[in-house]
Amino acid sequence: MLSHKLCIALIATLITISFNSCQALNCATALAGTNPTACPADVTQCFIQTDAAGTVTRGCLAAGTTCTAPNCLQCNTDNCNANLLCKTCAATDVTCSTTDGKSVGSQMCTAATQQCRTELNADGTVTRGCNEPCATTAAGTCTGCTTDNCNVGFYPANRLQCYQCNSANCNTVAASSLAACPTYQADQKCYTIGANDAAMQRGCNTDAGNKCAGTTPDAACALCGTSGCNNRPYEQVLGNCYSCNDAAGCVGGQTGTAPACPPAPYTQTVNSCYTQQYANGTVQRGCTNELTSGCTAANGCTQCDGDTCNSNQNVFGCLICRSDNYAECRAGDDAVQPCVPNTGDNANICFEGEWDGVVLRGCLANAGPLMTYQCTNKDDNRCTTCNTSGCNKTPFSGASTLSHMGVGMMFGLIFIIKQYL
Structure with a gap:
């Protein structure tokens, strides 16, 4: 009786084994495993594979076929290759942060609920891989997606990319040296520093040990x-x-071809030109990086940025008015008008004075001999001069008389006043 029951059990076991051995493995041929394919009887593995272009394929792994990680992964249960394939790298892998992630390996997610995730860690590094969907409170530091290998791209999207090199070959940058900063900060900068063209250094100012970090970078640093x-x-x-300095032609507007400036250091980002006007009315123009004494208002110099930006006629101006036909002239409330270009002792000088209750203002170079004498005579307090554009705007509140003027001087002055009618 016992042997009979044992025989029946053995037969049942053999039938089950035979049934299972004949049942084909099912493998997914697309994401989510819809309509899986029944594999040939000799197939015991499913595969999921990505090529150099990022294209993902799934199916039954034919017997004897090579499938090598990280580009090809295999598994041995029904529809096991149906889940997402995601890029994966740890925060300790610098390429996870400094590249778009396309070159790192992939992993097959273990659950249908998982997504491909990219996360910004607290230290500014990046992690990629399979995980459950990001929390709604993690916006900006965690991003999930639901297609194969979708977790690529620089993260965050505005992560700064800087040329990074430190060698004799760093003067001319190579495209291959452009990389995202290893750690992310919202306000970080790219830097350049160097003592000469054979000793240049470039990178992110958040890199450890560089001279351009912090709030007090080295004076030789160029940040952007x-x-x-x-x-x-x-x-x-x-x-x-x-570029010019001749008395006749440099005052007026410049045309034609302008010469190239001398090479500028890396700390200068745009071309800079200057126009300098001297006390005698002569003008000099050129490239700002040719000046040894700097360009300031104190030395009559103005600078501009851009190609040939110093082409305009150099104009010195004064208030030109008389108060008996323009009341605001008394208070100095008038626009600056250009003086006739001039050179000599009286160039770039404005005057202002009051005669018999009439205030006059103008350009001294355009005045006649009598007015010039009165305005340059230190013992005559009726008129004063100044030598910056638009400087003759001192308000006058009182009136004076001509009682102490000679008749000849008075008529000479009246003649000059007519110029400002």
């Missing part, structure tokens, strides 16, 4: 805030400026 901006060589020609 857009991706790839730290690409300037040690010296380069930035543009052209008009």
Whole structure:
């Protein structure tokens, strides 16, 4: 009796084994495993594979076929290759943060609910891989997506990319040296620093040990805030400026071809030109980086940015008015008007004075001999001069008389006053 029951049990076991061995493995051929494919009897593995272009394929792994991680993954249960394939890398892998993640390996998610995630860690590094959907409170530091290998791209999207090199070959940057900053900060900058064209250094100012970090960077640092901006060589020609210093032709507006400026250091970002007017009315123009004494208002110099920006006629101006036909002239409330270009002792000098209750203002170079004498005579307090554009705007509140003027001087002055009618 016992042997009979044992025989029946053995037969049942053999039938079950035979049934299971004949049942084909089912493998997904698409994401989510809809309409899985029944594999041939000799197939025991499903696969999921990504090629160099990022295209993902799924199916039955034919016997004898090679499937090698990380580009090809295999599993041995029904529809096991139906879940997402995601890029995966840890925060300790610098390429996870400094690249778009396309070159890192992939992992097959273990649950249908998982997504491909990219996360910004507290230290500014990045992690990629399979995980449950991001919390709604993690916006900006966690992003999930639901297609194969979708968790690629620089993260966050505005992560700064800087040229990074430190060698004799760093003066001219190579495209391959452009990389995202290893750690992310919202206000970080790219930097360039160097002693000469054979000793240049570039990177992110958040990199450890660089001289351009913090709130007090080295004076030789050039900082900028857009991706790839730290690409300037040690010296380069930035543009052209008009250059002249002759008394006859340099005062007027400049035309024609302007010469190139000398090479500018990497700390200068745009071409800069200057126009300088001397006390005698002569003008000099050129490139700002040619000046040894700087360009300031104190030395009559103005500078501008851009190619040939110093082309305009150099105009010295004064208030030109008389109070008996323009009441606001007394208070100095009038627009500056250009003086006739001039050179000599009285160039670039304005005057202002009051005679018999009439206030006159103008350009001394355009005045006659009598007015010039009165305005330049230190013992005559009726008229004063000044030598910056628009400087003759002192308000007059009282009236004076001509009682102490000689008749000849009075008629001479009346003749000069007619110029300002």
